[in-house]
Amino acid sequence: MNKGPIGIFDSGIGGTSIWREINKVLPYESTIYLADSKNAPYGEKSKEQILQLSVKNVELLLQKGCKLIVVACNTATTNAIKELRDSYHVPMIGIEPAIKPAALNSKTKTVGVLATKGTLSSALFNNTAEIHANGIKILDQVGTGLVEQIEKGEINTSKTRELLQKYLEPMLSQGMDQLVLGCTHYPYLIPLIKEILPENITIIDSGEGVARHTKNVLQLNNLSAVADGESSSHQFFTNGDIDVLKFFLRDVSVPYKAQFLNF
Ligand code: DGL
Numbered sequence: 001m002n003k004g005p006i007g008i009f010d011s012g013i014g015g016t017s018i019w020r021e022i023n024k025v026l027p028y029e030s031t032i033y034l035a036d037s038k039n040a041p042y043g044e045k046s047k048e049q050i051l052q053l054s055v056k057n058v059e060l061l062l063q064k065g066c067k068l069i070v071v072a073c074n075t076a077t078t079n080a081i082k083e084l085r086d087s088y089h090v091p092m093i094g095i096e097p098a099i100k101p102a103a104l105n106s107k108t109k110t111v112g113v114l115a116t117k118g119t120l121s122s123a124l125f126n127n128t129a130e131i132h133a134n135g136i137k138i139l140d141q142v143g144t145g146l147v148e149q150i151e152k153g154e155i156n157t158s159k160t161r162e163l164l165q166k167y168l169e170p171m172l173s174q175g176m177d178q179l180v181l182g183c184t185h186y187p188y189l190i191p192l193i194k195e196i197l198p199e200n201i202t203i204i205d206s207g208e209g210v211a212r213h214t215k216n217v218l219q220l221n222n223l224s225a226v227a228d229g230e231s232s233s234h235q236f237f238t239n240g241d242i243d244v245l246k247f248f249l250r251d252v253s254v255p256y257k258a259q260f261l262n263f
Pocket residue numbers: 010011012014015040041042043044072073074075076116119147182183184185
C-alpha cells in the first residue's frame with residue numbers, strides 16, 4: 001500500500017478530463033495535477049521541446065512525492081513517453097488515440113482521428129495506426145486552434161463551432177462512422193461535436209481506459225492506497241489563468257485545492 005499521490009500533467013486543462021475518469025475509478029487515491037497552460041499548445045512544438053516540457057513537469061511531480069505519473073496528454077505521450085520511461089523509476093501511464101476499438105467497431109471501415117499536429121506526426125501514432133489499420137481507412141485531421149479555444153474556456157462559441165465544422169464535415173463526407181478524440185482537451189467539446197455529427201457516429205476517447213490501466217498498474221506495483229476512512233486529497237496547479245482552471249473544475253464534487261504556480 002502507498003498513500004502517495006498520483007501525478008497527472010497536461011499542456012493545460014485538457015487532462016482534467018482524464019483526472020475525472022481516474023477519480024471515478026480510484027476514489028481513494030490522492031492526486032496532484034499540473035496544467036502547463038503557459039506552454040500550450042504542445043501540439044505545434046518540436047519533439048525536443050515537448051520532451052523538455054514533459055521532463056520539467058515530471059520533475060515537479062516527483063518533487064511533490066508522486067508515486068506514479070499519468071501523462072494526460074496525447075501529444076506528450078506520443079513524443080516523449082519512451083524517454084520518460086527510460087529516465088525515471090516510477091510507473092508512467094500514457095494516453096494515445098484509441099484507434100484499435102474504433103477500427104474494430106467501424107462498419108464503414110472508415111475512422112476519423114482528430115488530434116494535434118504533434119500527435120499525428122509522431123512515430124508512435126503512425127506505428128499504432130499501421131498495426132490497426134488493416135483494411136481500415138484512417139482519416140487524420142489536425143485540430144488547429146481547438147486547444148487554444150478550450151484554454152480560453154470557449155467550449156461553446158461560434159468560432160469553436162466553425163472550426164469543428166471545418167474539420168468534421170470532410171471526414172463525414174468520406175464515410176467516417178467512428179470519431180476518435182486524440183487530444184485530452186477535446187472531450188470538453190463533445191456537446192458541440194454531437195450537435196454537428198449525426199447520431200450514428202460513435203465518438204471514442206481514451207479516458208476510461210487510461211483510468212482502468214492506472215488502477216491495474218498501481219495494483220501490480222503494490223502502490224494502491226486503501227480505503228482507510230481518511231479521505232483523499234486533490235491539488236491542481238496551473239501556470240496559466242486560474243479562473244479558466246476553476247471553470248473546468250466547476251462541477252467537481254470532491255474537495256480540492258486549485259492554485260496558481262509559476263513552473
Ligand atoms: N491535451 C493535449 C493532448 O492530448 C493537447 C496538446 C496541445 O497542447 O496541443 O494532445
